[in-house]
Amino acid sequence: MLELRGVNTFYGQIQALRDVTLEIGEGEIITLIGANGAGKTTTLMSVSGVVPPKSGEILYRGKPIHTLSPDRIVALGLCQVPEGRLIFPELTVLENLDMGAFMRTDKDGVKRDLEYIFGLFPILAKRRRQAGGTLSGGEQQMLAISRALMARPRLLLLDEPSLGLAPLVIKQIFEIVQKINADGTTVFLVEQNANLALKIAHRGYVMENGRITLTDTGQALLANEDVKKAYLGL
Known part of the structure; x- marks a missing residue:
């Protein structure tokens, strides 16, 4: 590959x-x-x-x-999750995830992948309206991985x-x-x-x-x- x-x-x-x-x-x-x-x-x-x-x-x-x-x-x-996470701290969890999908045009697919992400990381579903910078270190790492996954x-x-x-x-x-x-x-x-x-x-x-x-x-x-x-x- x-x-x-x-x-x-x-x-x-x-x-x-x-x-x-x-x-x-x-x-x-x-x-x-x-x-x-x-x-x-x-x-x-x-x-x-x-x-x-x-x-x-x-x-x-x-x-x-x-x-x-x-x-x-x-x-x-190919998508990279960088060292140190580098999420967008001022954006909400949902907005960070939207940034991961910014090159995609398949809205239904994006919606399905969002549900998949929330299945992997239920805590992110609970925090979806919360600013990324207010998450714990572990939650920010989950968000960084999820943002990359949204690029499929x-x-x-x-x-x-x-x-x-x-x-x-x-x-x-x-x-x-x-x-x-x-x-x-x-x-x-x-x-x-x-x-x-x-x-x-x-x-x-x-x-x-x-x-x-x-x-x-x-x-x-x-x-x-x-x-x-x-x-x-x-």
Whole structure:
């Protein structure tokens, strides 16, 4: 579904990604783990067109997208939930969700997806008239995911969804990610909570200093001694 081939991405003169090659099959949950500054967020930013690669290719369903603008990439069915949530704090929950669907013209489909969202996150239904900035951190993360889902993505890019959240909320978020995947959305998950991320992943990649250094199934990476020492605290 998605393939990165030898991607090199820079911020000015600083190289953030070095010859990154990875692939995501349709229907998978793929996790990218690594330390702070490893290049995980830059990988997502390159896929979504926010920080285009200097060289290499990014293919979506076999067609290059690395030269496209972010809005055209969203229109193809790729949508990113950014680190730190970045909801619109002054807008209500409903208005935030409407922003997620701004490129859509199928009003009936938007209405159905809104009901689907409220089924996933009943608390958002209760808060629908409330300003996004007044929600708790966990509720804001739910809203950020929901806003992306309103674009009806085929591939959902999630950047650190557990960041700053309480353990019970993190558990709920990860259960919802699995539910979204089971309902047909492919997921590319960047996450520092390697233990939880690998438990729900079909496959995983390990990134160090902008390079992919290891790839395997989620379960195999959980059992890998180097991964245990570096990322699982074991």
